Amino acid sequence: MRRRIVMSMLAGATLLVGAFFGTGAATAQAADVPAEFGSDWHDPVTAAPPVERPHTKSCQVTLADAQFRDFTPYRGAYTPPQGCGDHWSKVVLRLDGKVKGRQYDRLGYLHVGGVEILRTSTPEPSPDGIEWHVEKDVTRYSGTFRSPQDVEMLIGNVVNDTYTGVIDVHVTLTFYAGRPPQRTPDRVLTLADAPDGTTLTTPRNSERIVAEVYATGSGGGCEEFWYLTVADPASYSCKADHGPYREVQIKVDGQLAGIAAPFPNVWTGGWSNPFLWYVVPAPGAFDVRPIEYDLTPFAGLLDDGRAHRVEVSVVGVPAGQSGWSAPVNVLVWQDAHRAHVTGALTENKATDTANSSTYTPGSENRVDTEAGHRLTVSGYLDTSHGRVTTTVTRTLANTSVHRWTDGENTDGLDATWTDDQTVTVGGDGPARATRTDRTYAMDGATTIGADDRLRTVLTIGDRASVVELRDGRRTAWSRLDDTYSGDAAYTINVPRDQRHAVGTSSERYRLYGSDGCYDRSLTTVQGVLTQDRERC
Numbered sequence: 001m002r003r004r005i006v007m008s009m010l011a012g013a014t015l016l017v018g019a020f021f022g023t024g025a026a027t028a029q030a031a032d033v034p035a036e037f038g039s040d041w042h043d044p045v046t047a048a049p050p051v052e053r054p055h056t057k058s059c060q061v062t063l064a065d066a067q068f069r070d071f072t073p074y075r076g077a078y079t080p081p082q083g084c085g086d087h088w089s090k091v092v093l094r095l096d097g098k099v100k101g102r103q104y105d106r107l108g109y110l111h112v113g114g115v116e117i118l119r120t121s122t123p124e125p126s127p128d129g130i131e132w133h134v135e136k137d138v139t140r141y142s143g144t145f146r147s148p149q150d151v152e153m154l155i156g157n158v159v160n161d162t163y164t165g166v167i168d169v170h171v172t173l174t175f176y177a178g179r180p181p182q183r184t185p186d187r188v189l190t191l192a193d194a195p196d197g198t199t200l201t202t203p204r205n206s207e208r209i210v211a212e213v214y215a216t217g218s219g220g221g222c223e224e225f226w227y228l229t230v231a232d233p234a235s236y237s238c239k240a241d242h243g244p245y246r247e248v249q250i251k252v253d254g255q256l257a258g259i260a261a262p263f264p265n266v267w268t269g270g271w272s273n274p275f276l277w278y279v280v281p282a283p284g285a286f287d288v289r290p291i292e293y294d295l296t297p298f299a300g301l302l303d304d305g306r307a308h309r310v311e312v313s314v315v316g317v318p319a320g321q322s323g324w325s326a327p328v329n330v331l332v333w334q335d336a337h338r339a340h341v342t343g344a345l346t347e348n349k350a351t352d353t354a355n356s357s358t359y360t361p362g363s364e365n366r367v368d369t370e371a372g373h374r375l376t377v378s379g380y381l382d383t384s385h386g387r388v389t390t391t392v393t394r395t396l397a398n399t400s401v402h403r404w405t406d407g408e409n410t411d412g413l414d415a416t417w418t419d420d421q422t423v424t425v426g427g428d429g430p431a432r433a434t435r436t437d438r439t440y441a442m443d444g445a446t447t448i449g450a451d452d453r454l455r456t457v458l459t460i461g462d463r464a465s466v467v468e469l470r471d472g473r474r475t476a477w478s479r480l481d482d483t484y485s486g487d488a489a490y491t492i493n494v495p496r497d498q499r500h501a502v503g504t505s506s507e508r509y510r511l512y513g514s515d516g517c518y519d520r521s522l523t524t525v526q527g528v529l530t531q532d533r534e535r536c
Helices: 002-007 139-145 222-228 296-302
Strands: 058-068 074-078 088-099 107-112 115-121 130-137 149-155 167-177 187-190 192-194 197-200 206-213 247-252 255-260 291-294 308-315 328-334 342-350 354-360 365-383 386-404 410-426 432-448 453-470 473-491 502-513 516-525 528-534
Touching (some): 107 139, 255 296, 255 342, 296 365
Antiparallel strands (some): 074 149, 088 130, 187 328, 197 308, 453 473, 516 528
16 A cells, blocks of 8 residues: 555546547557557547537637646636626536646646536646546536636646646636526535534525535545555554545534445556556546535525534544545525525434444455445425425445455455435425436455566446436436456566556446437557447
């Protein structure tokens, strides 16, 4: 684990939002593939779908032009676009980045009016330089974009004689004229600092409230690899009092309001092996997906016009240890025909958190972990269209097997996380329900041989199933399977030009359902893109 920390200094339910980095890239012939990595490689690319754009009038606004050399944020001003109205059918963020030389992976954010609209990380560059692109559907933040706002962006970086890579980014928003999507929030709020924590004050006619949390373990310490931590008496370089189980919780006035499994993000220097990620990053590395919590059962409490304490915490992090970032946006839908909506929280029931982590010492040490939690919250609102009851049930589970040898020259993990949620909404009309089942998987190992040859073999899976029901009948559905696999090796403890690195990586992104089908596969060998295939 110590080696991993040295190598990497970094740090809802809607499945059709995507990011892309150079789709449609040309592929190489077998004769073009070198025997090992050279001083340059293909620009970063991912199999995720591009953001679909409407064929309507568009207007573009530049959010940031910045070069990051240190930890000084870029600050600017945003002005709404002219000529496309103040309500849009879609808003698309695009980041264009470039870097060359030598540099670690870096974690960054972009805020508009204090609202986090992008959390990202960067690729590690080649000596000759690389370029990458990120697109994201940010229509949900339209309420923020309708008025002038401050802009703040930071990709914390260190530039010196050794780490020479200056991170150069250009970020734009493109607005497409037309009728907004039905589910676009009316307001986007952020938490306010208070002496006893952070608070939230919602409009008094809020009829749906969703919090999103960009939770990432990062910073180059053990919480970047939280899924590998072990409890005493196990002898391992990254410790946690209760082992690797992590759970992101949100509380309202001290009451547990939501639970979630964090995605096991891997940045582009992770698992001791940057050669895994030079061309194809791990799922979500450049566009971190926020965790969503439906807080509508608490709307009857929150709609009283007062400030309420809202706090996010990560269960399992050792006391006093940093390493997690969890900024919060709150999306609000308002009742257009009532100035004040009243209601009440009627149920808040959680099971005890199960967390068993068993250590078995030996020539190959082993920790087996099984953990889980379940929460049900329910509440009603008396709206202009009658009494509406919202019930949210969320169930988390985690199983993992962590094996390592003394000295950690062999270090492997086979882990699965599930995060299943059902939101049921009932009133005078048909009962509606949305079930979202997410599964995250990680299976891999790093080994160091007697010849100082380090090899990492790793597979990461991001899978989800969404079903929408009306009176028990399915009205819409989708399934996502985004799987990355990599196998790379190089010689450690030698100058960079003597590493003799080799590696393959692949990603297949499949998304299909009632809205259609998308299926794309990428394969790289020694930094060369050898396959780019679409099946749908």
